Amino acid sequence: MLDTLLASxxxxxxxxxxxxLAAMGLALIWGVMNVINLAHGPIIALGMFGAYFLFTSFxxxxxxxxxxxxxxxxxxxxxxxxxAVHRVINAPHLSTLLATFAVNMIIIGLGTAALTTTxxxxxxxxxxxxxxxxxxxxxxxxxxxxxxxxxxxxxxxLQRTRPGKHIRAVTDNRSAAExxxxxxxxxxxxxxxxxxxxxxxxxxxxxTLFPFNILSGGGYELKSFLIGVLGSLGxxxxxxxxxxILGAIEGLLPGFVPTTWVPVFEFxxxxxxxxxxxxxxxxxxx
Amino acid sequence: xxxxxxPGLWLSLGVPALIGLWPIVTQNAANREVVFTILMSMVLxxxxxxxxxxxxxxxxxxxxxxxxxxxxxxxxxxxQGVSLVPxxxxxxxxxxxxxxxxGRAILRLRGAxxxxxxxxxxxxxxxxxxxxxxxxxPIGMSLNFAVYTQYGxxxxxxxxxxxxxxxxxxxxxxxxxxxxxxxxxxxxxxxRENEDAAEVMGVVAxxxxxxxxxxxxxxxxxxxxxxxxxxxxxEPGDAFRLHASIETIVMVMLGGAGTVFGxxxxxxxxxxxxxxxxxxxxxxxVQLVVAGILLLLIILFVPAGVVGWLRQRFPRLxxxxx
Numbered sequence: 038m039l040d041t042l043l044a045s046x047x048x049x050x051x052x053x054x055x056x057x058l059a060a061m062g063l064a065l066i067w068g069v070m071n072v073i074n075l076a077h078g079p080i081i082a083l084g085m086f087g088a089y090f091l092f093t094s095f096x097x098x099x100x101x102x103x104x105x106x107x108x109x110x111x112x113x114x115x116x117x118x119x120x121a122v123h124r125v126i127n128a129p130h131l132s133t134l135l136a137t138f139a140v141n142m143i144i145i146g147l148g149t150a151a152l153t154t155t156x157x158x159x160x161x162x163x164x165x166x167x168x169x170x171x172x173x174x175x176x177x178x179x180x181x182x183x184x185x186x187x188x189x190x191x192x193x194x195l196q197r198t199r200p201g202k203h204i205r206a207v208t209d210n211r212s213a214a215e216x217x218x219x220x221x222x223x224x225x226x227x228x229x230x231x232x233x234x235x236x237x238x239x240x241x242x243x244x245t246l247f248p249f250n251i252l253s254g255g256g257y258e259l260k261s262f263l264i265g266v267l268g269s270l271g272x273x274x275x276x277x278x279x280x281x282i283l284g285a286i287e288g289l290l291p292g293f294v295p296t297t298w299v300p301v302f303e304f305x306x307x308x309x310x311x312x313x314x315x316x317x318x319x320x321x322x323x
Numbered sequence: 324x325x326x327x328x329x330p331g332l333w334l335s336l337g338v339p340a341l342i343g344l345w346p347i348v349t350q351n352a353a354n355r356e357v358v359f360t361i362l363m364s365m366v367l368x369x370x371x372x373x374x375x376x377x378x379x380x381x382x383x384x385x386x387x388x389x390x391x392x393x394x395x396x397x398x399x400x401x402x403q404g405v406s407l408v409p410x411x412x413x414x415x416x417x418x419x420x421x422x423x424x425x426g427r428a429i430l431r432l433r434g435a436x437x438x439x440x441x442x443x444x445x446x447x448x449x450x451x452x453x454x455x456x457x458x459x460x461p462i463g464m465s466l467n468f469a470v471y472t473q474y475g476x477x478x479x480x481x482x483x484x485x486x487x488x489x490x491x492x493x494x495x496x497x498x499x500x501x502x503x504x505x506x507x508x509x510x511x512x513x514x515r516e517n518e519d520a521a522e523v524m525g526v527v528a529x530x531x532x533x534x535x536x537x538x539x540x541x542x543x544x545x546x547x548x549x550x551x552x553x554x555x556x557x558e559p560g561d562a563f564r565l566h567a568s569i570e571t572i573v574m575v576m577l578g579g580a581g582t583v584f585g586x587x588x589x590x591x592x593x594x595x596x597x598x599x600x601x602x603x604x605x606x607x608x609v610q611l612v613v614a615g616i617l618l619l620l621i622i623l624f625v626p627a628g629v630v631g632w633l634r635q636r637f638p639r640l641x642x643x644x645x
Contacts, residue, residue: 073435124623130434131381135576136622138569142615150608259446262439297454304447308440312428315436 038292040170046288047171053284054181055242057277058188059257060264062235068271069208069228072122073130075137078258079144080233084110084240085249086152092159099161099245100183106241107234114233118226126225148251158248180242187238188277191231204228208271235273263307266315331645332500335584336493339365342591343489352478355485359553361594362492366546367567368574368586369495373502374539375572376580378532379515380430383568384441385543387448390562392418392544393551394458400552401464402457406473407480411487411548418544419537426533433518442565449563463558484549491549495542500583500645502538511535512581573618579628583645588629 059081066074084106091102121140125132163175195201203224206214215221240254247253260283261276268279283303290299343362346355371385396414399405405413429440453461474480502508510531513521522528551557570593578589593614600610625632634641 071435073439121619121623128626129379130438131375131379132622132626134381134383134435134438135572136619139615139619139622142569142618143612146609146611146613146615149611259442262442266439295454298450300450301447301454304443304450307443308429308447311432311436311440311443315432 042289042292043169044171045291046285047168047173048177049284049286049288050281051173051177051181051284052246052287053281054184054277055239055246055280056257056260056264056283057268057280058184058242059236059239060261060268060276060280061188061191061273062232062239063258063261064265064268064270064276065235065273066229066232067265068273069204070126070225071130072126072133072137074229074232075134075258076117076140076144077233077236077261078254078256079141079148079251080110080113080236080254081240081243081257082148082249082251082254083113083144084237085244085253086148086157086251087237088241088244089157089159092161099159099241100179103183103238103241106237110234110237111230113237114230115226117233118229122229123222123226145251152251154250154252156248156250159244161245176245180246183242184277187235188274191235191273200224200227204231259304263303266307266310270315329500329504329645330643331583334643335496335500335587335645338584338591339492339496339587340489343492346485347489352481355481357598359485359488361591362488363546363550364571364574364590364594365587366488366492366495366542367571368578368590369499369583370539370542371571372539372575372580372582372586373499374535375575376582376586377503377508377511377515378535380433380532381435381438381572382441382536382539383438383565383572384445384448385539385571386562386564386568387441387445388418388422388540389543389547389550389567390452390559391421391448391547392540393547393557393562394452395544396548397464397466397551397557398458400470400548401466407484407487407548407552410552411545414548415541415545418540418547422537422540423533426536427529430529430532430536445563445565445568449559452559452563459558461559463556463561465556466552468555481553484553488546488549491542491545496583496587498538498542499586502535503583503645507531507534515581570614573614573621576618576621576626576628579630579632579634582628582630582634585628585630592629 063074063077066072087106087109088099088102091097091105092099117140121136122133125136163179165172165174195205203214203219204227206217206219207221207224211221239257243249243257264276264279264283267282268275268277286303287299290302294302339362342358346358367385367389371382374380375382392414395417396410399410399413400407425444429437429444432440452458458464468477471477471480474483502511510521510526513524513526514528514531518528547562574589574593575586576589577593578587579585597610600606600613606613621628627635630644634644
């Protein structure tokens with residue numbers, strides 16, 4: 038019993054890194070501009086297909102493929118911001134929620150028409166190794182390591198570079214930042230781009246682990262909301278921690294309840310945490 | 324009753340009533356199916372509007388009430404042998420109760436947090452029903468064909484369900500109109516504009532919001548029973564489609580949130596458009612894209628919707644379009 042739990046816990050935590058990466062994009066956008074990006078899931082799915090096509094058509098190594106996926110994700114996010122979000126950025130939440138959801142519908146509609154919903158997978162296995170009771174798949178370990186590298190780069194970008202500092206300034210106080218001469222519209226577009234870049238890269242990593250189709254992003258979007266409130270909604274690094282917690286929960290819960298009940302507990306848990314601490318378990322008290 | 328002399332009420336009641344009577348006059352089953360979908364959308368959109376339009380809270384899980392009411396009513400019919408009308412009342416009551424309990428809890432959240440919580444509620448409800456054995460789990464339930472004999476056979480049962488739907492449609496429009504013109508509705512609209520200011524002016528916001536939420540839940544619950552009665556079976560995927568919630572939001576926004584006639588017009592327009600797209604060879608596969616582009620254009624350029632825009636543009640119409 039303990040051995041199986043340990044094994045599934047290890048698996049869950051490795052997966053948690055990738056969940057965290059997927060949620061970081063959502064948390065970054067929410068933290069900087071108070072917009073919940075409901076097109077997050079479809080962007081994750083596009084990341085999956087990016088990895089799939091680069092791998093099957095060009096034989097590119099899926100981890101190397103993350104670079105072009107990141108660039109495309111960044112561009113897509115910036116275009117989305119300009120076309121759909123910028124006009125309503127100061128409107129009530131209803132407008133931004135619906136605008137991003139409209140983008141979600143457009144991407145899903147086009148994706149379903151062009152790519153159908155047949156499951157795909159990337160046939161790229163690195164094998165596995167055994168540590169104590171756990172068998173660790175190299176794919177999962179590599180995905181976790183890639184996440185750590187990406188998080189490190191994001192941290193350096195936000196702390197050390199000028200655009201990163203601009204993003205932090207706009208997060209703290211948009212009007213004051215504008216008065217200091219920071220071009221806030223460009224910073225918001227960049228943030229949206231970064232958020233969707235993180236989502237796309239997470240999608241590329243998930244594609245090396247599980248089969249997927251154009252609708253698969255939706256599940257990770259819901260997980261990202263859950264992680265958002267587990268960590269803290271506005272803080273990307275809290276999201277990584279939230280991802281690890283969710284991974285651990287998903288690893289442990291099936292030991293105690295039937296697998297099909299896991300989502301019930303997850304979402305009830307989600308609503309309860311939202312009620313108790315709307316800014317997230319690690320977020321500031323209201 | 325001065326409200327009865329308001330032309331806005333008669334326009335809002337008259338248009339759906341005429342559309343609804345058309346299949347009954349022609350006695351045509353194909354027309355009936357088309358109009359059934361339109362009337363159902365009108366009920367869902369009008370109900371959502373009572374909450375989303377008047378209070379300004381975004382509810383992504385409005386379909387939970389449709390699904391849960393449908394399930395409860397269906398369970399009463401298939402497992403307990405209850406007939407359709409009491410089953411509809413049962414479904415409506417169940418939805419209303421759920422909304423009351425949920426509302427008490429999650430309406431403390433504001434803005435985007437509330438919207439996120441409603442997504443969570445929708446997913447939790449679907450996952451729960453998927454696992455709940457008395458309701459058939461992932462397979463769902465189906466009606467024994469013998470059930471239809473008490474209504475004089477399947478054909479009569481369908482017409483009976485249709486007439487009930489028409490009555491419920493007119494009922495929800497009356498509720499929507501009287502909520503909007505009442506003191507209670509004024510309180511809701513004050514919450515939409517500024518919740519803190521409304522509370523200072525004496526609106527008991529938590530109570531008002533909860534009752535609006537309950538009102539917006541009862542009719543979808545009843546409609547759910549009718550819809551699944553007509554289909555003869557119910558399963559979790561059909562009952563809790565997050566997408567159906569969004570489609571309803573599109574209808575409300577298209578017609579004009581916060582107006583009585585807007586959601587009705589939006590529901591009619593959206594369903595007509597969808598019908599046209601579904602039969603067109605070019606757009607058949609991309610109807611979701613068209614709906615998405617439509618939603619985006621409304622949000623960006625006409626956030627008040629068709630009716631709201633007309634009211635702003637032509638002030639004289641305000642006496643007719645409520």
